Amino acid sequence: MTAEASLETGVPDGAPTPGAPRTRGGGAVGRATPPGRGGRVLALLTGYVPRRLGQALIVLWIAFTAAFVLLQAMPGDAIMIRFENPELGLSPEQIADIRASYGVDDPVLIQYLHTFAGFIRGDFGYSVQSGTPVRQLIAEAFPQTLVLAAAGFVLAVLLAFAIAFLSASARFAWIRTALRSVPSLFVSVPVFWLGIVLIQFFSFRLGWVAVINPGPVEGLILPVLTLAVPIAAPIAQILTRSIDEVYTQPFVRVVQAKGASPSWVLWRNVLKNATLPTLTMAGILFGELIGGAVVTETVFGRSGIGRITEQAVAHQDTPVLQAVVLLAATVFVLINLAVDLIYPKLDPRLARRIGGSR
């Protein structure tokens, strides 16, 4: 058992085995009792996962309904904004005809059921402002935002880990205070300002990257950087704090006492345990990224969900807003589901609680 545990915790030869309680103990349990692990997977599939999916659907339905009610409660409607605009110079009769053909003056309940039935069928209707099918708008914009958000997120995580690691490392103790103030600085930089400064300097002054009609990768560099900075900040903050906390725990001293090197302790024991709260935070932030790309996409002139949302809000384009709300809710639900399912992989004690709770 000693040899196996040594493999599990990965302490180098010659070093005494630290009995780190939060390392991958689940693996050892799994290997010792294979049926137990199978039973847990089964339990996940029969109880936990369907239950979570059911909850997710309810959350989505509530989000849909709340969005519908709020959009109805707002003054005016998209048809009015689009066609009663004096710029079109339409007569009252012409406007009345168009309102009738859109059915905007039907009873609210009828409209709700109509819209809901459409969403169930995957028909999100048409943008009132431009007439483009909402499904087409979303289908073209979502991949763009997803790529931007994913790349921004990866960079943010790398940045956050770099900051946290450097500020925890003894070698950089002399700039620790400076490093620790970096997240506060990052979080207070306005995104639009950062975007414009990056464009002015790297594109307009140095000419390193084009902003107008760039290649697919070239076009990602500056927006990703712009997006990553404010997202990296909270992750770095949480990570640094968690690292500090884990360092104070007794098992760390045990590991140190057994002769592990400082970097070994940081990488194999501390960081692993400090990741859990960070993951929760990261899950929330990634959801925000998808919805919160408005500024970045506008400054860089990229198409994406943020731009669509901005346009739709400006014109109170109800069908588009309805779909965007549902999309954002779906992303949040999926991310949270993913985070919840990843937890047990990182912390076996959670796995036991989920799987063996019967």
Next chain:
Amino acid sequence: MIRTHRGWQGAAALGATLALVLTACGSDGGSGGNGEPSGDPVTGGTLVYLEHQPHDTLYPPAAGFYPNGGLVNNITDRLVYQDPETLEFEPWIATDWEINEDATQYTFNLRSDVTFSDGSALDAEVVAANFDLYGLGDPDRALTVSEAVNNYASSEVVDADTVVFNFSAPAPGFLQATSTINSGLVSASTLEGAFEDFGPGNGQNVIGSGPFVISAEEIGTSVTLSAREDYAWAPAARENQGRAYVDEVQVTVTPEDSVRVGALTSGQADVIRYVEAQDEAQVAGAGLDIYAPQTRGVNNSLSLRFTNPILSDLRVRQALIAGIDRQQVVDTIYTENYPLATSSLSSTALGYTDLEEYYAFDPEHAAELLDEAGWTLGADGIRERDGQPLTLVVNEAAPQPRSFEALTLISQQLAEIGVDLQILRADAGTYTEAIQDADQVQIYHSMVGRADLDVIKSQYYSTNRNTLLNRDPATDAIADPELEALLAAVASEADGDTRIANSQAVQTYLAENAYVIPLFEEPQVFGSQTDVEGLSFESVGRPSFYEVWLDR
């Protein structure tokens, strides 16, 4: 008497107004610092054009929105060409035309060699179908009537290249209407579509006969225009008679002002639309060209809604005019490309008459007028009458350049004479409702560009833009029937000189009654690299890329 187009041109050209227009154009050229073209046009290359906003439809009657118009102007042809300098009419798709005496019937003879980009012929049948839609609309497909086409009744196809349009009442503005982007001719397949089919994402299916076709589109971000190789039916006035010189125009949406201007000065873009007044110095300072074509219609102005109890008093309206230092607004907020307005119409518009004496700045007189009207200064510096403060609301006109900045300055000026002017900035729904109510938005900030005498009717007539709310949207009651009659006369008189006189009568009436405070003559401001040659604009400032070539 049946007038041919030559006769019509003569009548229009003889007006004293046109002489004014010509001189104005001459002086206007000074701001567009484009040098002499250096040598013969070169074919090839891609022009990178930055737009401020994405287009929202390519349905021609809705092309008034500049991002729409910039595309429609380049992918469609019109029956008649209006020379943007002289505003005279010349043959384009129509070789000649006849108008009956009371302007209720128009007959057009068409070229027989024109094809749409899908290969179908541009014949009388499809021209008739275009105007049936633009003149009558189709509410079931949410396709609106063109604002430029009035009193449309029906069309008749006489033969393959002759079409007749009938009107229920005189429609003297129809000839000019056929020359505007709102009357861009599209193919039969395009006409079958609903409003959705003209929207973003469907650009490649909107088929015109113009020098460019939409070859690629990314919704909300970019549109690629490609030159049509077999294009050979440009108006005779254009120097280019073949295909467009550039191979492609890459229209890219860049909403952020500083990015658009920076992209131009750093050489990443060739032409940009919407250079804000405060950015002009940066563009000019970089040695680049600025174009500021005028919009030639109703000036950027404030409509005083006289049905509101406060503004129903002529003295209050006159006081507002006298209390605003318009020259300071123009000098502080704008540039020399935004000339001070001297009538409700632009001095480059057809039918303009100089009424500057009505709009003089005289704060002392303004204070006297308000005193006379019973508005006395309160302790807080705001005038009041019977306990009611002299508070007025004006809308921020988001599409107009620096509306909020200008209104802020005006608000400061009016505070000097004890008037509290508040600026409405709201979400689209609240805004749309508020501007239709004279008791919520007493002063309406707007403008409209169109190079025809009808433009003044578009702005103020009860069933058009109705900016004065002369027709109460709630009750449909007309508050000032005299104004209504004067406006109707502009759009229903067949004789050109009489129409000009009628338009001038409206301008005088608006000035005498202090219904309108004109601010400035609104341009569309573009920035361009110096090696972009041949950039031109239609009569209200939409770019034409047809003769653009790159001298590099």
